[in-house]
Amino acid sequence: MERTKTKDLRRTMSRRALFLSGGSILFTSFLVSRLYQLQVAQNSRYSRLSDRNQYDIKIVPPVRGRLFDIKNRLLAGNAESFLLYLTPLYVDDVQKTLIDLAKIVNLSRDLQRDVIVAARKGPSFRHIIIRDDLSQRELARLAVRSPLLNGVSFGKSLRRIYPQGSLACHITGYVSPITANEIDQNPVLAKTPYLATGKVGVELAQEEKLRGMSGRERIEVNALGHPIQVLRDTDARSGEDLRLSIDISIQVQAVEILRRGNLKSVNLGTSEVQSALSKDDDLKAHIALGDDLILRDAKDRLVPPESGAAVVMDIQTGEIISLVSLPMFDPNLFTGKLLTRDWKRLNMHPRKPLLNRVISGQYAPGSTFKMVVGLAALEAGVINKNTTFNCSGDMELGNATFHCWRKGGHGMMNIITALEQSCDVFFYEISLKTGIRKIKDMAHRLGLGDVTGIDLFGEKSGIIPSHEWKLANQGSVWTPGETVVSSIGQGYVLATPLQLAVMTARLSNGKSAVSPSLIKPQNGQQILFPPLNIEPEALSIIQEGMQRVMTGGLGTARKYNLAKSFGGMAGKTGTVQVKRITKAQREKGIVKNIDRPWAERDHALFVGYAPIIKPRFAISVIVEHGGSGSSTAAPIARDILIKTMQAKS
């Protein structure tokens, strides 16, 4: 029985083997008929093609669109650079030629391998670009030796340059060579592997417009592959030039004002500075970025320039006039081959120069959030202009005590005096009556908690907390204490400097929910914004409070008001605790801000607008660990507004 089964199986297998033999014959005849079709039936057609097969197609890269500031000053352009290329047809041994070349110019192992792979593919008379960034020195050295290097030649190409150096680095961003990832997403890029693409900033956001379209050239060659003539198939189409709303003359002043802050200049040459430079890691990292500004703080310590952000915006059009994030970096470093050394310096820098703080830095808004709370309370009818609360220096809620920044308290406060003196207790009281839900709604209407949609990538949305937010993110229920903490812009609340500028612009123009933009539309047409829909009366109360900050006898920024000749200004200071003060510390007496380590000092914030009548500009300033909003951020904001109004009048 078993034996017959085995016999059966053997028969099955043999039958299958026969089936496969038959299949092989069938498939082979299929191939033969295909060959017959190509080689015999269509022979004359392919012979003709073979005779005509004497041209090569070359991709002509497009010229990348340039970036200009509002007065047509160049922010990003293209400069001539020198190419080194190799024609495999004239090279006996590609590997040996590359090794010889590597003795004259800089050629990495990886690069050599890529060239060898490229030389194996495609016809041998097609150029392969080895380097696109030859220096003058390398060019000179090559010129002397090129007679010895068959098949190696030079050409010209364009390379991205940023003539303003680091000044507009967080606006323009930079381009760098195409990555494998980008080619994977857009295979068209594989044809121009030496093209640079935008990686951050406007260069990335407007990549499609700036890049343009590659052209094609057909090169006729003779039987040996030598080019005879060039026929243009399709012209390359240059990328679009773009005009930004940035004014670089204001930008340069804003950078200078913000980075110096309240710090004093020092002479770099002194031995004290030199010895500090060799010891202090912060100073060393800063100097390594190529910036030689060293300053002195109020305690006479040597420090690097301030880090932080400032943004100036037109309150009607939303156009960004100046956008500063400190520290900065030189975008020109990225356009060629970024050196590992430079990359490390930028990446390991303790103050993160690559971070665009204006859109990606999220900070607790502190007292600058009080306008939102006040407006929400006024709109809800919880308070009016005359509603008063007594500030005794703290407020009890359940077991917790919430302190006002002023130990003795402010006494009787209404909404205007509370904004003027930045009384915390007043806002604690009204926030409990208004409720977090209405505060949250108002914050969103003023532009907080959502990305603004500016033409830059990597924008953060900040956080405007609510019952739902806390349940989803912390998994617990919202407590009244958290409403109290939120009312002074601390706790979970986070906003970007750009959002704070947008908030201030909306508060000051009062009519439209303006959004920020960087690119000037070409046809000059204005963008229409949705209406703001906030009661004008409530708004004017808040605006009055913000004016009193600058002009009131006890205004927190009264020392730094804008002169009458400029039309005055309105604003709000904010001083944000970075580290919680414990009860024990409070009883022992708080260590003064300036005596704490840098990273534990308060952030200094200021938002404002000018002039008071028919406002035009909104500003937000944050100085990281800069001390208090009144003494550090307010004068910076005022000085930048002065420069803006001088340049714009």
Next chain:
Amino acid sequence: MSVFKVLFRIPWHILLLAAILVLVGSLALYSASQGSWQPWAGRHSVRAVVGFTLVIGIAFIDFNFIKKLSYPIFFIAILGLIAVMISGSGQGVTRWISIGGITFQPSEPTKIAVILALANYFSGQPHDRLRSIVWYIPALFIVAIPFALVLIQPDLGTALMLFFGGIVVIFAAGLPWRYVLGAVVMAIAAIPVFWLQLHAYQKARIMTFLSPESDILGAGYQISQSKIALGSGGLFGKGFLMGSQSQLNYLPEKQTDFVFTMIGEEFGFAGNGFILLVYLLLSISILRISFRVKSRFAQLTCIGIAMTVFFYMFVNVAMVTGLMPVVGAPLPLISYGGTSMLTLFISFGIVASANVHDRHSPGEKNY
């Protein structure tokens, strides 16, 4: 068994057919380097001599010993593929590993390892089990694991051939027809899923295959040039060393994947047809041995090897004639490439050993 008996039983006609192909290969490679033994043709010939010695050597090994080795060989092959995966943890394509200065592609010997492992698996199964689908599932794993490892290298061409080689053995082992048809239907349904797993460059190749003129400069370049070179060869070709497309370097990779095109340009339809005939004879000769050998293991091994050779050839020729996307598959014994050639010779050696040691004794009936 005496030395003479072994030598007598070696299937010399298979070696003769292989020798013809190697010779054609050497001539083609000589022409590919514009009439020079350097850098390819000379080494190709030397490797072939090593290969023939290997066949005769393996023929002396008892076939039962090969059977015992089949699982260990399979595991070593899998380890080799994993080693490639680990050592090539960077971006891009990694197929080679280097041991003691010799680099080779573990994916090549894996093709044979899969066939041996499957043949061994099926030869151990009692007859009635082979009617039930359950007993084919372990076999599917034997195919699927190396297939996946080669696919992620990524090497679509080798992965496909490995897959088909394994499928043929499963088919020959007696997979009931209803499952064969079911699998075909499922394979067609799985095409969209497979598409999503492909790398961008692999997709580009397939898209270019569907319309090569859309991308003459990029992926379509090779296939357009290959068709021009083949078609312009005509009935008898332009003559040895006279193929203008190949000699002028319009044709890329002419020493490996596109060697068939070059032969077509220089020797025409006659030359190409002759090569196809030799391959067909080679495959059928090995299949014929599968009727003669005694054990199920030997029979399945021979069928698997015969069809692997055939698939190799079919995929390459279909590719260069524009019938299939360019997947990167060499022409067996003709294309330049050491690992592939030695793998083939080792498999011929295994066939020879089966023919020598695994015969029916005289008088026993041949079923």
